[in-house]
Amino acid sequence: MDNSLIIALDFANRNEVEQFLQPFNGKQLFVKVGMELFYQEGPEIVHYLKGNGHRIFLDLKLHDIPNTVKSAMKGLARLECDLVNVHAAGGKEMMRAALEGLDEGTAAGRMRPSCIAVTQLTSTSEDQMNKEQLISVPLETSVLHYASLAKEAGLDGVVCSAWEAKPIREKLGDSFYTVTPGIRMEEDNTGDQKRIATPEFARDAGVSSIVVGRSITRSTDPVNSYEKWLDAWRRVQL
Numbered sequence: 001m002d003n004s005l006i007i008a009l010d011f012a013n014r015n016e017v018e019q020f021l022q023p024f025n026g027k028q029l030f031v032k033v034g035m036e037l038f039y040q041e042g043p044e045i046v047h048y049l050k051g052n053g054h055r056i057f058l059d060l061k062l063h064d065i066p067n068t069v070k071s072a073m074k075g076l077a078r079l080e081c082d083l084v085n086v087h088a089a090g091g092k093e094m095m096r097a098a099l100e101g102l103d104e105g106t107a108a109g110r111m112r113p114s115c116i117a118v119t120q121l122t123s124t125s126e127d128q129m130n131k132e133q134l135i136s137v138p139l140e141t142s143v144l145h146y147a148s149l150a151k152e153a154g155l156d157g158v159v160c161s162a163w164e165a166k167p168i169r170e171k172l173g174d175s176f177y178t179v180t181p182g183i184r185m186e187e188d189n190t191g192d193q194k195r196i197a198t199p200e201f202a203r204d205a206g207v208s209s210i211v212v213g214r215s216i217t218r219s220t221d222p223v224n225s226y227e228k229w230l231d232a233w234r235r236v237q238l
């Protein structure tokens with residue numbers, strides 16, 4: 001997981017994914033399959049990507065009662081992804097249930113997928129959180145609280161913005177993953193993201209992995225764009 005650049009494959013169907021991947025000429029990538037793609041293509045898209053040697057973050061952000069999440073995770077474990085996730089707002093009991101499901105569904109002799117919790121979405125601002133979720137503490141406090149719950153539940157890390165990664169590491173240790181979307185180059189469109197950061201900022205903050213979607217997938221030359229991103233991400237790691 002550490003130091004990965006994860007490409008968010010936010011496409012409508014497998015055909016679009018194939019078109020995107022074709023110019024990479026078989027290069028093995030770390031890709032994220034989210035709701036848009038999974039709800040259309042189902043488990044078959046995971047089999048296809050795994051069959052081509054890609055590592056997979058299955059970003060379905062489970063959030064339901066513990067029993068339902070446990071059963072769903074048991075099924076998802078059979079897809080043998082590298083990383084899956086839940087919403088920390090579902091609570092500690094739900095997160096523990098997610099791990100139980102993963103443990104039960106993981107075949108003997110295989111590693112269970114890592115499981116992380118979404119803290120506050122990177123599209124949420126502090127003002128929105130205060131007014132819409134009626135959480136009246138600073139956003140960083142809420143993120144740290146959710147991260148602590150996730151760690152207590154036994155999860156492997158969290159999804160957060162790069163802005164919260166350093167305090168999370170300081171509080172919960174370096175081995176607790178911080179996977180950060182909302183990463184943008186200076187010249188990129190922000191889109192719907194609120195808590196954005198550059199790859200340089202993310203690296204300085206010590207994030208485990210960055211997630212990059214539209215900046216690469218909507219680029220006119222995705223391979224070149226990916227290389228540019230990798231360079232920026234790697235350069236700052238030296």
Ligand SMILES: O=c1ccn([C@@H]2O[C@H](COP(=O)(O)O)[C@@H](O)[C@H]2O)c(=O)[nH]1
Nearest residue numbers: 008034120121122181182211212213214
């Ligand atoms: O808090 C979160 C959790 C997940 N995401 C996902 O990451 C990518 C980001 O895509 P961009 O195009 O680079 O904005 C997307 O798939 C989200 O569903 C997130 O952005 N924030």
